[in-house]
Amino acid sequence: MLELQNISKKFGNKTVIDQLSLKIPDDSILTIVGPSGAGKTTLLRCIIGLDKVDGGKFLLDGQPFDPYVSRNSDGIIGAVFQDFQLFPNLSVEENITLAPMQVLKKSVDEAKQDAKRIMEQLHLLDYQDQYPYQLSGGQKQRVAIARALAMRPQILCYDEPTSALDPELKNEVKKIILDLKKTKITQIVITHDIDFANEITDQTLTVKPVK
The missing domain is CATH 3.40.50.300 (P-loop containing nucleotide triphosphate hydrolases)
Structure with missing residues (x-):
């Protein structure tokens, strides 16, 4: 609590x-x-x-x-911001895996495995190689949530x-x-x-x- x-x-x-x-x-x-x-x-x-x-x-x-x-x-504590704050130069998968690798020191394979599980949960697998400019507002929202969840x-x-x-x-x-x-x-x-x-x-x- x-x-x-x-x-x-x-x-x-x-x-x-x-x-x-x-x-x-x-x-x-x-x-x-x-x-x-x-x-x-x-x-x-x-x-x-x-x-x-x-x-x-x-x-x-x-x-x-x-x-x-x-x-x-x-x-x-994780956060999902109003403006999403996605990295425009990174794909959906890269946006989700960056912090776990840099902060939690996860390996590339482990971070990708976790990202795949979260993307599947949030119906994002079809967008994993796309960039933020290619996404709708709702899709960006889901990516922002996925990125926060990746930090568990x-x-x-x-x-x-x-x-x-x-x-x-x-x-x-x-x-x-x-x-x-x-x-x-x-x-x-x-x-x-x-x-x-x-x-x-x-x-x-x-x-x-x-x-």
Whole structure:
């Protein structure tokens, strides 16, 4: 279980997150909703470890855990970003295998074997030799998820995974998230789409701007 205790984050004199406490049970889906500027993305960046918190602490399975310190280590927390952040000069397979080889020090064969399993799970095998510019938005989304899964995270975070996707592709992303829940991955999803949140969530956190 991931636990946040009195987490605070400021930018200059502006408080964005003010002593937030939250428990996220294992294998569950937490959705984070709220208006623009309420701190959803900032909170996600703190959980991922891209931003350092100014106060409070994290616990992972009851033990102190600092996402900021651990962000470059093996897969505790993975992330799928709104703009996908795929490497345009790498094929789908290369996008998925790069981090496991560089960070987890997997061999080429092992990384490719894992990538093949994940691509099969996400219906990407037909696209493994294609490049991001050849893919649709939904396909890029699946590649971004596959790349995160290749690091075998305990927790997978998404920043607006259905933005700019049509209803059919939204349903595809919903199915992926619900299927991943069955594989015992804890998931945290930022979304402005309340209907989508209600269809996938076990727990919803509604954030509001700090006054």
